[in-house]
Amino acid sequence: MEREPIRIALVDDHALFRSGIAALLKEFDDLMIVFEASNGKELQFLLPEHQPIHVVLMDIKMPGLNGFDTTEWIISNYPQTAVLALSMFDESTDIIKMLKAGAGGYLLKESSLEELYTAITTIHRDGFFSNELVSDKLIKSLKSGRHIEDWYEQYNLNQKELEFLRLCATELTYKQIAETMGVAERTVENYRQSLSEKLEIKNRVGLALFAIKNKLVSLGNETL
Incomplete structure (x- = not known):
């Protein structure tokens, strides 16, 4: 029996980047780009109409509603949806803020297509993706809520x-x-x-x- 593809939303304020990522991911039969959004406000409008969305690929610095606040909104309203930060910035403060907002992983835009595919499938399966920027132990620790x-x-x-x-x-x-x-x-x-x-x-x-x-x-x- 054929599995349902992983349904993806892509949020980035650069149209050429969105188009490029969407074209590359079409190579994989188990992935589906359901919609694209240029910022968080646009995602808030589109997300309710395109359920379910399994994974959101999220830029962090966008006009209107940025990736930090958009991620918090997604996790609050659609907790079953995983957020993978996809950014050109590797500053520790950006990584920390995105994970604290609820993102399950953080990937640089310069990453290979293979790593992006692995990140998407892993975060869909496990709820988090670990790499050299963020270890799985850190993400689990952040989400544990111990006093x-x-x-x-x-x-x-x-x-x-x-x-x-x-x-x-x-x-x-x-x-x-x-x-x-x-x-x-x-x-x-x-x-x-x-x-x-x-x-x-x-x-x-x-x-x-x-x-x-x-x-x-x-x-x-x-x-x-």
Whole structure:
């Protein structure tokens, strides 16, 4: 019995990019581009008329309604729909904000067609897609909703490590974090290494996600 194709919506403010992606994905019989939208507002109008949509390929920086707010709206109103961020930006703050908004993965526009196909099929099957930017453990951790008391006691973090965690979720460089904390850069590196071992998180994006998930910082903070 032939499986139903994965129904996809493509949201990007560049018409040529949308057309190119749509043409490339036609190569796969198990994928179907149901509609395209130039921004979040247009998607909000089209999505109710084209159910079900299994996966939304979402640009993040668009006029009108951006990808962050659009993703939050999708997850609130169509939780069965997975969102895959597709962006040219690999800034940690963008990745964090999209995952916090509810995206199940983050892929750069420079990725290969094979990786895009894998990302779409994986996020449809599992609800998330992991790659070198975002690990599956980080996404699962972000979505778990564990309370702050649980991890604070479990990992035995000291006040300096907590402060460093908060600052990881800002746009400050490690050198600037050291200056803010009034310590040497080497000391900041020691904090990073200690937290990586205690939390089993390898990179700064992961540390920032951990801080946000556990309400050490808020995405409404102006530093983000």
